[in-house]
Amino acid sequence: MKFFRTIRYDLIRGILKRPHFLLMPIISVMLCLRCSYILNLNEVAGSWLDYVMFCFKGMKPYNSITVEEGFMVPLLWIVLLGAMLYTSLEYPFKDAGTIGQQVILRSDKRIYWWLSKCIWNLLTIFACFLLIYSSVAAFCIANGVPMIFENFYEATNVIFSEVNDSFADSVILSRTTTAVLVTIIMPIISTMAISMFQMLLGLFMKQIYSFVISMAVLIISAYSTFPLALGNYSMVIRNEHILESGMKNVVGFILSTIGILLSIAFGSAAFTSFDIFQDKKNC
Amino acid sequence: MEIEMENVGKTIRGTVIIKDISLHWSSGNIYWLQGYNGCGKTMLMRLVSGLIRPTSGKIFVDEKILGKELDFPPSAGILLENPAFLSSYTGFKNLSIIAGITGNIGKEDIKTTLNRVGLDPDDKRKYRKYSLGMKQRLGVAAAIMEKPELIILDEPTNSLDESGVQMVIKILKEEKARGALIVMACHEAERLRDVSDAIYTIEAGAITKVITH
Numbered sequence: 001m002k003f004f005r006t007i008r009y010d011l012i013r014g015i016l017k018r019p020h021f022l023l024m025p026i027i028s029v030m031l032c033l034r035c036s037y038i039l040n041l042n043e044v045a046g047s048w049l050d051y052v053m054f055c056f057k058g059m060k061p062y063n064s065i066t067v068e069e070g071f072m073v074p075l076l077w078i079v080l081l082g083a084m085l086y087t088s089l090e091y092p093f094k095d096a097g098t099i100g101q102q103v104i105l106r107s108d109k110r111i112y113w114w115l116s117k118c119i120w121n122l123l124t125i126f127a128c129f130l131l132i133y134s135s136v137a138a139f140c141i142a143n144g145v146p147m148i149f150e151n152f153y154e155a156t157n158v159i160f161s162e163v164n165d166s167f168a169d170s171v172i173l174s175r176t177t178t179a180v181l182v183t184i185i186m187p188i189i190s191t192m193a194i195s196m197f198q199m200l201l202g203l204f205m206k207q208i209y210s211f212v213i214s215m216a217v218l219i220i221s222a223y224s225t226f227p228l229a230l231g232n233y234s235m236v237i238r239n240e241h242i243l244e245s246g247m248k249n250v251v252g253f254i255l256s257t258i259g260i261l262l263s264i265a266f267g268s269a270a271f272t273s274f275d276i277f278q279d280k281k282n283c
Numbered sequence: 284m285e286i287e288m289e290n291v292g293k294t295i296r297g298t299v300i301i302k303d304i305s306l307h308w309s310s311g312n313i314y315w316l317q318g319y320n321g322c323g324k325t326m327l328m329r330l331v332s333g334l335i336r337p338t339s340g341k342i343f344v345d346e347k348i349l350g351k352e353l354d355f356p357p358s359a360g361i362l363l364e365n366p367a368f369l370s371s372y373t374g375f376k377n378l379s380i381i382a383g384i385t386g387n388i389g390k391e392d393i394k395t396t397l398n399r400v401g402l403d404p405d406d407k408r409k410y411r412k413y414s415l416g417m418k419q420r421l422g423v424a425a426a427i428m429e430k431p432e433l434i435i436l437d438e439p440t441n442s443l444d445e446s447g448v449q450m451v452i453k454i455l456k457e458e459k460a461r462g463a464l465i466v467m468a469c470h471e472a473e474r475l476r477d478v479s480d481a482i483y484t485i486e487a488g489a490i491t492k493v494i495t496h
Contacts (some may be wrong), residue, residue, distance in 0.1 A: 005384050013369075098367035099381065102425055105332065105361060106384040110354045182397075266469075275295075275335040 003112045009103055010120040013095065020087040028135035029078055031055045034076070036143065039155055040052055046155035048140045048147045049179060053159060055080060055132060056187050058235025060163050060243070062223045067235060074222050077214070081191060084128040085214050088195045090207045091124075092117040096276055097176045104276060109254060114271040118264050121199050126282050129184070149179055160237055166244045184240045185251055190233035193259035194218070200263040203270050227251050230259060284310045284345055284356070284432040284464050286331060291340035293326055294486075302488040303340070310432065312468055313459050316468040318485035320371070325364060327485065329465060344433075353390045361433040362439055366422025370411035374421045377405050377430055387429050396428040397421075401450050401487040415442035423451065426459060434458055434494045436467045442486050452478060 015021075035054040039046050046054075059074035075262050096104065096113075106111050140147055153172055157164060161194075173179035194214050201210035221231025225238065225247065235254030240246040286308040293301035301323050308314055316324040329335045330342060333355035342349040344356045368377040391469050394404035400420040413421065419442045426434055429454045440448045455478050458465055476482065484492040 002384060002387065005386065009384060011379065019368070099369055099377065101363070102361070102381045103332065103384050105334070105355050106356060106381065121454055217416070272354075273336050275329075277329075277335070 002107050003116065004111075005118040006103065006107045006112050006262060008121055009093075011123065013210050014091045014224060015124060018087070018091065018265070021127065021131055023083040027083055027141055028055060028132045030077055031080065032136055032139040034258045035159070042154075042158045042225050044069060044158055044172075045152065046159070047150060047152055048137060048145060048184060049149055049151045049173070050155040051136045052133060053143065053151060053236045055136060056234060056236045057159065059222055060217065060237055061225050074235070076090035078218055078222070080132070081194075081231065081234060082215055082217055083126055084191055085195055085211060087128055087197065087219075088121050088124045090122070090212050093202055093207055095214035096162050110271050110274070114268050115264070116187060117199065118196065118267070121195055121269060122192050122260070125195050126188060126198055130193075131232065133184075149176055151179075160242060163237060163243055168241055168244050168246065169213070170241045176195045178241055181249055182236060182241050185196075186239065186249055187234035187236070189256040190230045190252055190258075193230050193256040193263075196260050196263035198209040200267045200270075203267060203274060204230050227255060230256055234269060284360070285343070286356075286464065288330075289341045289345065290421055291330060293323075293335065293336045294338045295332060297312055300488050301319070301337070301375065304341075304488075304490055306483070306490065306493075308464055310464045311356075311459060311462045312480040313346040313455055313465040313467060315479035315481060316466065316485055322485045323488040324361055324485055325437050327435055328361075328448070328466055328468065331387060331433075332356065332359060332363070332488075334433055356433045356434040357423065357452065358429075360426035360429060361435045361437075362426040362432070366418050366425070367409045368418075368421060368425075369411055373382070373407060373409060373425070373494045374402055374417070377410060377421065378425060378481060380419060381425055382428060383428060386393075388451065393428055396424045399427075399450075400424045416444060416447055419443055419455065420447065420450070424477045430461065430463075434463050434465045436465065436469070436470055439467065448474060464474040 031054060032051055035046065035051050056077065056079040061074055104110070105111055137147060151173055156171060170178060173182060194217055198210045198214040201213055217229065218231045221229040225232055232247045233256065236242060238247045240248055286305050288306050290300060291304045292299065304327065316327060316440045318324055330337055333349050333353070336350045344353055371378070374397060374438045375393060378396070379390070382388050382393060397404040400423050402417060402420050402424065423436070423439055426436060439451045443451065452474060455465060480496055483490050
């Protein structure tokens with residue numbers, strides 16, 4: 001029972017009572033405005049799914065960028081994922097350094113605290129994505145964009161214009177399961193894996209450094225399609241259903257799941273012998 | 284409850300904080316740790332609470348090894364360093380949140396405890412509006428509200444006025460009579476000398492003198 005009470009405590013304190021989540025609708029709406037501008041410029045209409053795909057578009061693989069295109073940075077994608085990683089950054093350690101000490105003491109087992117924080121972390125990322133999808137939906141409803149779970153060919157052509165000549169055969173995500181995989185499952189699970197890794201690192205260093213490292217993972221993912229660069233799997237433009245020879249979903253799913261489980265396992269082992277101080281720097 | 288330390292040491296980043304401490308504590312007693320700032324009193328209390336692990340030696344709580352068979356003493360209340368609560372909640376709400384983890388006490392118990400420490404349970408002020416003395420009282424309340432077997436109080440009279448000091452002394456006597464094992468570090472030497480059952484003098488992380496009453 002204490003474990004479930006600890007989880008409840010973390011969900012209330014760590015999700016319901018934190019204003020960081022406001023970043024998601026703000027950034028989402030800005031992205032939607034940008035998408036709308038691009039689509040209007042090309043006089044095409046998109047669907048809700050097109051707008052979601054734009055939010056998580058990312059950047060085409062760096063090795064396919066030409067000299068004429070110049071140096072590119074997937075800034076919008078980095079800002080969106082960076083906001084999610086920032087949201088899941090400091091709560092566990094800030095909490096442990098304050099009232100959380102009283103909670104840890106009463107939870108009987110150190111592993112309860114860690115597992116509760118793991119559940120909190122995963123649900124935080126999930127909540128971020130829900131907020132993004134909902135914000136896009138609200139934007140679409142307000143602007144008369146069809147709320148359907150399929151993309152329009154003309155809009156997809158415009159949004160992913162830089163890879164038109166390398167489109168996968170299945171680029172129009174006509175099957176709902178494929179659309180869910182590309183736009184929901186893969187971005188969520190790969191971001192969860194990076195967030196869990198960030199939290200694990202937070203046990204050993206200041207949270208700002210763990211955030212810098214997780215951002216470095218995103219930047220490395222932008223410029224390398226190495227399978228372990230998990231950020232690749234949250235870029236819709238690199239998905240195998242969008243890009244010919246894109247990132248394999250099965251590989252991304254397995255690696256992300258392994259990453260999440262390893263973070264949980266290593267964190268459990270580390271926190272068992274961790275010194276808990278009332279000082280965020282030491283915690 | 285019985286607490287036993289066998290050759291307990293703690294080293295952090297090469298610095299020896301606690302040096303080869305052995306002792307035995309039992310319920311119904313007040314143990315007072317005294318020593319200069321930085322001598323290791325708080326670290327010793329952290330070791331007993333399970334929040335930090337010893338580098339060497341063993342700590343037994345009712346014959347179970349802390350850190351191996353137990354993560355924390357099964358029934359403990361602590362006030363370590365500065366009280367830390369949620370600034371946007373009232374004192375009552377803060378205690379409710381903490382008490383909600385064990386589910387052992389109800390609202391009336393929390394209100395009774397707040398009255399014991401001289402705080403108004405119906406006070407609508409948020410914690411961030413509390414004076415230092417009020418914050419300290421709330422810290423004491425958190426440590427005693429669930430009637431734990433082990434109570435650890437680090438400088439409980441900090442920032443308290445005369446009535447606050449009297450309150451702490453009264454609570455110490457009541458909790459001792461209840462059978463709690465109380466470990467305390469405090470600078471109120473004259474007042475608390477008579478209340479304590481044993482006084483441990485700590486210097487440079489080691490116990491240099493023990494006076495029992």
